[in-house]
Amino acid sequence: MVEPATDTIASTKLVPLLKDELDIVIPTIRNLDFLEMWRPFFEPYHLIIVQDGDPSKIIKVPDGFDYELYNRNDINRILGPKASCISFKDSACRCFGYMVSKKKYIFTIDDDCFVAKDPSGKAINALEQHIKNILSPSTPFFFNTLYDPYREGADFVRGYPFSLREGAPTAVSHGLWLNIPDYDAPTQLVKPLERNTRYVDAVLTIPKGTLFPMCGMNLCFDRDLIGPAMYFGLMGDGQPIGRYDDMWAGWCTKVICDHLGLGVKTGLPYIYHSKASNPFVNLKKEYKGIFWQEEIIPFFQAATLPKDCTSVQKCYIELSKQVKEKLGKVDPYFDKLADAMVTWIEAWDELNPAGAPAKVSNGKA
Amino acid sequence: MVEPATDTIASTKLVPLLKDELDIVIPTIRNLDFLEMWRPFFEPYHLIIVQDGDPSKIIKVPDGFDYELYNRNDINRILGPKASCISFKDSACRCFGYMVSKKKYIFTIDDDCFVAKDPSGKAINALEQHIKNILSPSTPFFFNTLYDPYREGADFVRGYPFSLREGAPTAVSHGLWLNIPDYDAPTQLVKPLERNTRYVDAVLTIPKGTLFPMCGMNLCFDRDLIGPAMYFGLMGDGQPIGRYDDMWAGWCTKVICDHLGLGVKTGLPYIYHSKASNPFVNLKKEYKGIFWQEEIIPFFQAATLPKDCTSVQKCYIELSKQVKEKLGKVDPYFDKLADAMVTWIEAWDELNPAGAPAKVSNGKA
Numbered sequence: 090m091v092e093p094a095t096d097t098i099a100s101t102k103l104v105p106l107l108k109d110e111l112d113i114v115i116p117t118i119r120n121l122d123f124l125e126m127w128r129p130f131f132e133p134y135h136l137i138i139v140q141d142g143d144p145s146k147i148i149k150v151p152d153g154f155d156y157e158l159y160n161r162n163d164i165n166r167i168l169g170p171k172a173s174c175i176s177f178k179d180s181a182c183r184c185f186g187y188m189v190s191k192k193k194y195i196f197t198i199d200d201d202c203f204v205a206k207d208p209s210g211k212a213i214n215a216l217e218q219h220i221k222n223i224l225s226p227s228t229p230f231f232f233n234t235l236y237d238p239y240r241e242g243a244d245f246v247r248g249y250p251f252s253l254r255e256g257a258p259t260a261v262s263h264g265l266w267l268n269i270p271d272y273d274a275p276t277q278l279v280k281p282l283e284r285n286t287r288y289v290d291a292v293l294t295i296p297k298g299t300l301f302p303m304c305g306m307n308l309c310f311d312r313d314l315i316g317p318a319m320y321f322g323l324m325g326d327g328q329p330i331g332r333y334d335d336m337w338a339g340w341c342t343k344v345i346c347d348h349l350g351l352g353v354k355t356g357l358p359y360i361y362h363s364k365a366s367n368p369f370v371n372l373k374k375e376y377k378g379i380f381w382q383e384e385i386i387p388f389f390q391a392a393t394l395p396k397d398c399t400s401v402q403k404c405y406i407e408l409s410k411q412v413k414e415k416l417g418k419v420d421p422y423f424d425k426l427a428d429a430m431v432t433w434i435e436a437w438d439e440l441n442p443a444g445a446p447a448k449v450s451n452g453k454a
Numbered sequence: 455m456v457e458p459a460t461d462t463i464a465s466t467k468l469v470p471l472l473k474d475e476l477d478i479v480i481p482t483i484r485n486l487d488f489l490e491m492w493r494p495f496f497e498p499y500h501l502i503i504v505q506d507g508d509p510s511k512i513i514k515v516p517d518g519f520d521y522e523l524y525n526r527n528d529i530n531r532i533l534g535p536k537a538s539c540i541s542f543k544d545s546a547c548r549c550f551g552y553m554v555s556k557k558k559y560i561f562t563i564d565d566d567c568f569v570a571k572d573p574s575g576k577a578i579n580a581l582e583q584h585i586k587n588i589l590s591p592s593t594p595f596f597f598n599t600l601y602d603p604y605r606e607g608a609d610f611v612r613g614y615p616f617s618l619r620e621g622a623p624t625a626v627s628h629g630l631w632l633n634i635p636d637y638d639a640p641t642q643l644v645k646p647l648e649r650n651t652r653y654v655d656a657v658l659t660i661p662k663g664t665l666f667p668m669c670g671m672n673l674c675f676d677r678d679l680i681g682p683a684m685y686f687g688l689m690g691d692g693q694p695i696g697r698y699d700d701m702w703a704g705w706c707t708k709v710i711c712d713h714l715g716l717g718v719k720t721g722l723p724y725i726y727h728s729k730a731s732n733p734f735v736n737l738k739k740e741y742k743g744i745f746w747q748e749e750i751i752p753f754f755q756a757a758t759l760p761k762d763c764t765s766v767q768k769c770y771i772e773l774s775k776q777v778k779e780k781l782g783k784v785d786p787y788f789d790k791l792a793d794a795m796v797t798w799i800e801a802w803d804e805l806n807p808a809g810a811p812a813k814v815s816n817g818k819a
Contacts, residue, residue, distance in 0.1 A: 208573070231751065232666035234628065234720050235635060235650065242652060244645065247638040248667030248701040250751050251744065263599065270600060273612040280609065285600065287607060289656040296664035301597035302613030336613040355599050379616065386596065386615050 105133040106220045111194040113216070114186035118142045120149040123200050128153070130204075130214045134196075137186040139164075142178055159185060171439070174432040179325025181334030183305065184433075187312065187319050188440050194223060195316070196309045198360065205267045205361040208288050218358035219262045219309035222292055226256025227352020229297040236356075237292040260315040260351040261342060264307035265289075266362040271304045273332075273379065274372035277365060292356040297347045300389055303339020307360045310342075314351055316441075317401040318342045320433045322426060324374075329422050331374030336382070337426075340389040345404040348394040377420075384419050388412075402434050409434075470498040471585045476559040478581070479551035483507045485514040488565050493518070495569075495579045499561075502551040504529075507543055524550060536804070539797040544690025546699035548670065549798075552677065552684050553805050559588060560681070561674045563725065570632045570726040573653050583723035584627045584674035587657055591621025592717020594662040602657040602719075625680040625716040626707060629672035630654075631727040636669045638697075638744065639737035642730060657721040662712045665754055668704020672725045675707075679716055681806075682766040683707045685798045687791055689739075694787050696739030701747070702791075705754040710769040713759040742785075749784050753777075767799050774799075 113131055115121065116139045124131060128151070136156035140148050144160035164185055165172045175185045180199065187195050196216055205213045225239040230253050238245045238254070245254050270285040295301050310319060318341050321334035346353050392411055398404040413427035478496055480486065481504045489496060493516070501521035505513050509525035529550050530537045540550045545564065552560050561581055570578045590604040595618050603610045603619070610619050635650040660666050675684060683706050686699035711718050757776055763769040778792035 232660055232664050232720075234630060234666060234669070236654060242648065242650070244635070244637060244641055244648065246667050247636050247641075247669065247697065248704070248747065249638075250747055251640075252748050265599060270609070271612050272609060273614075275616075276609055276612075283607065283609065285607070287655055289601060289654060290652060291654040291656060293658075295597055296661050298663045299597050299661035301599060302611050304599070304612065332612065339613070355597075375612075382613065382615055383617050 106217065106224075107194055108133050110192050111135075111196060111216075111220070112137050112186070112190040112192045114139065114183055114190070114195055114197040115200060116141055116180040116183035116186070116197075117148060117200045118146075119200065121151065121200060122149075123203060124151050124154060126204050130216050134216070135192075137190055139182050139186045141180065141182050157189075159189065167440075168436050171432050171436040174320075174323070174429040174436060176321065176324045176328070176334065177326040179328075179331055179334060180305070181321035181324040181331075184319060184321040184334075184338070187316055188437055190312060191441075193311060193313050194220075194309065195312050195319075197305060198308075199306045199362075201363050202266070202306055202360040203363050205359040207359075208290075213358055213360075215264060215307060215358035215360050216309075218292075219264060222262035222354045222357070223259050223309055223311055225259065227259045227294040227354055228253070228256050229294050229347070229350075229352045230257070232296055233293075237294075237354075240292065257350050257352040258311070258314060259354055260311050260346050261303075261353040262292075262309040263301075263303055263339075263353065263355040264309070264358045264360060265356065266304075266306060267359045269362040269365045271302075271306065271362070274368045274375050275379070277368035277371065281365075281368070288359065289356065292354050295343070295353045295355055300340060300343055300386060301353070301355065303335050303342065305335030305338065306362065307358070308335070314349075315342055315346060315401055317434055317437050318345045318405055320405070320430060323422075323429050329420070330378045330381070332371060333375070333378040333382070336378075340385065341405065341408055344389055344392050344394070344408065345401060348398065348404055349401070377422075381419060385416065388415050402438065405434055406431060471582065471589075472559055473498050475557050476500075476561060476581075476585070477502050477551070477555040477557045479504065479548055479555070479560055479562040480565060481506055481545040481548035481551070481562075482513060482565045483511075484565065486516065486565060487514075488568060489516050489519060491569050495581050499581070500557075502555055504547050504551045506545065506547050522554075524554065532805075533801050536797050536801040539685075539688070539794040539801060541686065541689045541693070541699065542691040544693075544696050544699065545670070546686035546689040546696075549684060549686040549699075549703070552681055553802055555677060556806075558676065558678050559585075559674065560677050560684075562670060563673075564671045564727075566728045567631070567671055567725040568728050570724040572724075573655075578723055578725075580629055580672060580723035580725050581674075583657075584629060587627035587719045587722070588624050588674055588676055590624065592624045592659040592719055593618065593621050594659050594712070594715075594717045595622070597661055598658075601721075602659075605657065622715050622717040623676070623679060624719055625676050625711050626668075626718040627657075627674040628666075628668055628704075628718065628720040629674070629723045629725060630721065631669075631671060632724045634727040634730045636667075636671065636727070639733045639740050640744070642733035642736065646730075646733070653724065654721065657719050660708070660718045660720055665705055665708050665751060666718070666720065668700050668707065670700030670703070671727065672723070673700070679714075680707055680711060680766055682799055682802050683710045683770055685770070685795060688787075688794050694785070695743045695746070697736060698740070698743040698747070701743075705750065706770065706773055709754055709757050709759070709773065710766060713763065713769055714766070742787075746784060750781065753780050767803065770799055771796060 409430035416423035505525040774795035781788035
C-alpha cells in the first residue's frame with residue numbers, strides 16, 4: 090500500500106542502522122580492550138557481555154560503551170536450576186546473551202577479532218555489512234551464479250525462475266575471517282603457518298538442504314526468526330567436548346531454517362582474527378567431536394521435521410527428541426544434550442513470554 | 455603405491471596442461487577474429503568449430519590454430535536422420551562438437567568472449583583455471599565456508615567432516631563473465647546499462663540437490679564423466695524457444711551429477727563478455743521459456759533416478775522418459791524434446807562406441 094509521508098523528520102537517517110533493534114553479544118574472560126578498535130562501529134549499540142569463568146574477576150569495559158554484564162552468578166540467579174543448560178568455561182556461554190536480549194537482532198563476536206581491511210585498505214564495518222545481509226532476502230531455493238542478487242550491480246541471471254526472485258527472509262548472516270582461519274586442531278597442527286589472505290568479495294545463500302560449519306566468531310542473526318535454535322550446547326567444564334558449540338547451533342539452525350523457509354547467508358563481512366588458539370588444547374577438546382561428527386552430520390542431513398512444527402520452539406523440541414533417539418546410541422552425552430535442549434527452550438520461553446515480542450524501533454530513538 | 459621415477463624427462467612440464475586431452479568447442483556464424491586475443495592460451499589446443507546457419511558461408515580462422523570445422527551439411531552427412539536432434543540457427547548446435555570430440559575434456563566458449571583482466575590487471579588464462587577446477591575434487595556433500603578447500607592457502611574449516619575431505623570427482627567447471635552479465639531479456643530491458651565489474655576471487659561447488667542456471671558461454675566439462683548429459687536441446691530454427699539450451703543442459707547435468715556423485719563447480723575463471731545481445735530479439739526467443747521454467751525447475755528439483763541408472767546414458771534416457779511424462783503436459787514441445795534426447799544418446803553412442811574410451815595422453819606428445 091502506498092501512502093504519503095507523514096513524518097519527514099524521522100525519515101532522515103540520523104542514527105546507525107538498527108541502533109535500537111540489535112544487541113552485540115560478547116563472551117569473554119578478559120578485559121575488553123579489543124572494543125577500542127571497534128569503537129566507531131559498536132559504540133552506538135548496546136552490548137551484552139557474558140563473563141565466563143571466575144565470577145569474582147573484574148572485567149574492564151572501555152569507557153563510553155553501553156553494556157550489561159552477566160557472570161556465572163548472574164546466570165545461576167536468573168535461570169535457577171535451568172542454568173544447567175548454559176555451558177561454563179567455554180565460549181558456548183554466549184548463548185545466554187541471546188536469551189536475555191530483548192532485541193530483534195543479535196550480532197556476536199569473539200574478543201580476539203579485530204577490524205579487518207578490505208583490499209583498498211579501508212576498515213571494514215563488519216556490523217554494517219551483517220545488517221545489510223540480514224535485511225535483504227536470501228535465495229535458498231535456487232543458486233544464483235552472480236552471488237547475492239540483491240547487491241548493487243548484481244541481479245538474478247538468465248534462467249533464474251521469476252517466481253523465486255522475491256527470495257526468503259534472512260535468518261542468519263555468517264561472516265568470515267582474515268588472518269587466522271577457523272581450522273580444527275589437526276589442520277592447525279599440519280598447517281601452523283597458514284593464514285587466510287584471500288578477500289572474497291561475495292555474499293551467498295547456503296542452499297536449502299545443505300549443511301555448513303557455522304562459526305560463532307562473527308555471526309549475526311534475527312532473534313525473532315531463529316533465536317531459540319541458537320543454542321550453543323553443552324561444552325567446556327564437565328563436558329566431554331568443546332569447540333563444537335557453534336557447529337551444533339549451525340546444524341540445528343540450518344535444519345530449522347530449511348524447514349521454515351528461512352535463509353542463511355555466508356561470506357562478507359570479514360573480521361581480522363588475531364590469534365590462533367593452542368592446537369594441542371584444541372585437539373583435547375575436539376577429538377570426540379571429530380569422530381562423533383561423522384554420525385552427527387548424516388543425522389542432521391537426514392533429519393526432517395513434521396508439518397505441525399510451525400515455530401522455532403516446536404522445531405527445536407522435535408529435534409531434541411530425534412537427537413535423543415538417534416544420537417543417544419552414539420554416546421550418553423547426547424542424551425544429556427537432548428535434555429539440555431529442552432531446558433534451553435523452557436528457559437527461553439520463561440525469559441521471553443509469548444505476547445512480549447522483541448522490541449522494534451519506532452523510528453524515534 | 456609409491457614407485458621410483460623412471461622417466462625424469464617426461465615429468466618436466468614442457469606442454470600446456472591437458473594439451474592432448476582437451477578440445478575447445480566454438481559455435482559461430484562469423485570469422486573467428488576473437489581467437490587472436492586468445493592465441494597465447496588456445497593455440498596449443500585443438501579447436502572444434504561448429505558453423506551455424508548458412509553452410510556455404512566461409513568462416514575464416516586465424517592462421518596457426520589447429521582446428522576441424524563442421525557446418526550443417528557436415529552434421530547432416532555424419533548423423534543422417536539423427537541430425538534432427540542438433541539445433542539449427544542457434545548456438546545450441548555447439549553440442550555436436552561435444553559428440554564428435556574424442557578427448558576427455560571439453561572447453562566451450564562463445565565468440566564474443568574476450569580475455570578478461572584480474573584486479574591486478576593481468577590477463578586471465580580462463581582455460582588454465584578451468585583445468586585447475588576440473589582436475590581438483592569438488593565438495594558437493596557439505597559446504598565449505600572458505601570456498602574451494604583444495605586451493606592454495608585454503609583448506610577445510612573446523613567442523614567439516616573428515617570422511618568427506620577427499621571430495622568427489624569434478625564433472626563441470628562453470629566460469630563467469632565480467633562486463634556484460636548473463637541476464638534474461640526482461641532484466642536486460644530494465645537494466646540496460648548494468649555491467650558486472652565485481653571480480654569474486656572464488657571457486658565453489660554447487661551443493662548436491664541444488665540446481666543452478668548453467669551458462670554455456672564459458673564452460674568446461676569432463677566428457678568421460680558427464681558428456682552424454684551435455685545436450686543443448688532443440689532451440690532456434692523451427693522451435694518455439696531459444697536461449698534455454700545451456701539451461702536445459704545444466705538442469706539435466708546437475709540432476710545426473712547429483713545422482714552419480716559427481717561435482718559441479720562455479721566461479722573463476724572470468725571472461726570478458728563484450729557485447730549484449732538484443733533484448734527485444736531475446737525476449738521473443740525467451741518468453742515461453744520464462745513461464746515454462748516455472749514448471750521445469752520444480753520438475754528437475756523433484757526428479758530422482760533409480761539405482762540401476764549407473765551410466766550417464768542410462769540416466770539421460772530415464773530423464774527423457776520423465777520429461778515426456780511430466781513436462782509433455784506443459785506443451786507438446788517437451789514430447790518432441792524428450793524424443794530428441796533419445797536421438798541424441800543414440801547418436802552419441804554411434805559416434806562413441808563402447809570400448810573406444812576418450813584418448814588419454816600418455817605423457818608423450
